[in-house]
Amino acid sequence: xxxxxxxxxxxxxxxxxxxxxxxxxxxxxxxxxxxxxxxxxxxxxxxxxxxxxxxxxxxxxxxxxxxxxxxxxxxxxxxxxxxxxxxxxxxxxxxxxxxxxxxxxxxxxxxxxxxxxxxxxxxxxxxxxxxxxxxxxxxxxxxxxxxxxxxxxxxxxxxxxxx
Amino acid sequence: xxxxxxxxxxxxxxxxxxxxxxxxxxxxxxxxxxxxxxxxxxxxxxxxxxxxxxxx
Numbered sequence: 001x002x003x004x005x006x007x008x009x010x011x012x013x014x015x016x017x018x019x020x021x022x023x024x025x026x027x028x029x030x031x032x033x034x035x036x037x038x039x040x041x042x043x044x045x046x047x048x049x050x051x052x053x054x055x056x057x058x059x060x061x062x063x064x065x066x067x068x069x070x071x072x073x074x075x076x077x078x079x080x081x082x083x084x085x086x087x088x089x090x091x092x093x094x095x096x097x098x099x100x101x102x103x104x105x106x107x108x109x110x111x112x113x114x115x116x117x118x119x120x121x122x123x124x125x126x127x128x129x130x131x132x133x134x135x136x137x138x139x140x141x142x143x144x145x146x147x148x149x150x151x152x153x154x155x156x157x158x159x160x161x162x163x
Numbered sequence: 164x165x166x167x168x169x170x171x172x173x174x175x176x177x178x179x180x181x182x183x184x185x186x187x188x189x190x191x192x193x194x195x196x197x198x199x200x201x202x203x204x205x206x207x208x209x210x211x212x213x214x215x216x217x218x219x
Contacts, residue, residue, distance in 0.1 A: 003209040069186070070176045078186070080173070099205055101198070109202035112195060126186050130172035144195025149181035154174060158189040161196070 001097040004053045005110055008061070013039040013049070021051075021058045023087040031085070034132075038063040038083040047082050052107055054097045060086035062107045066124065077124035078156075079115050084108070084129075108143055112157065119159045127157045 012018065018039045024031040038061070041047040047065035051058060063083040069076040086103045094100045101109075115127055129145070130153055131137055137147075137155070145155040178186075 001209070002213060003205055005206070067173060070174060070178050078174070097205075099201065101201065101205075105198060106202050106205070109195075109199045110206070112199045113203050116199070126189075128174060142194070143198055144192040146185070146189070146192075148174075149185055150179040151175060151182050154172070154182075156186060156189075157195055158186075158191050160190050162190050 002053075002055050003097055003106075006051045006053060008049045008051050009042065013043045015039060022085065023089055025088050030132075034083055035085060038085070041065065041082060050107070050110070052103055052110075054095065058087065059090050059095075060084070060103045060107055062111055064111055066122075077122065078126045078128045079111070079118075079124055079159075081108070081111060081127060081129040104139065105143060112144075112159075115159055125159050127159065129155055131155065 008018075015036050019032065019035055022035060024035070038047070038049060041063060042049040047063045049061055049063045051061045053059065061083075062081060062085075065080050065082050066077050067080055069078055084104060084107060086107075090103045092102060094102055095106075098106045111127065115124070119125060127145075128148070129140065131140060134153075140155050143157075145157045148154040148156050
């Protein structure tokens, strides 16, 4: 089986074309809005969008961007998971091609691996995200994220291993 | 149905001291490292299979 993470850009992000690649929950119109926002951020070169494909099938995508930490920490940056999306039929499914991982676990681990590589030459030391729903907090906790104190729902994952 | 989404929200400009300390000192928990190692291994195997298929 072929498992690939592809960086998507340019005309592949035209809203209608990009939207057609994904199966959404029809009861949640915000999913369409968020897919469009992810494509738009990437088109404006404010983020990078990576698609997970298995044997050429689109499974999900993650959009990441980099921001400077608020002024108290000048010169320090964090990687933000702006959007994470998995097509409806693959949600919470342990995939054989991913050796039992879910698409979300694989996408988030890929972000972590890329961030760890980049942290060796770029001054950031955390991944930050804001779960779309409180129900997602246990998922993010299970893959290593912690609640950030007194910041209303933000979670973070340090890119700092014990020496 | 559980939504598999995070949304684009930036950290507030004024971060509380506790949050700043967390960001400055916390270390990667073991479950993140173990999951990352598994994902990296899957990616390596897939790339290897692709090379073999291309060479065949």
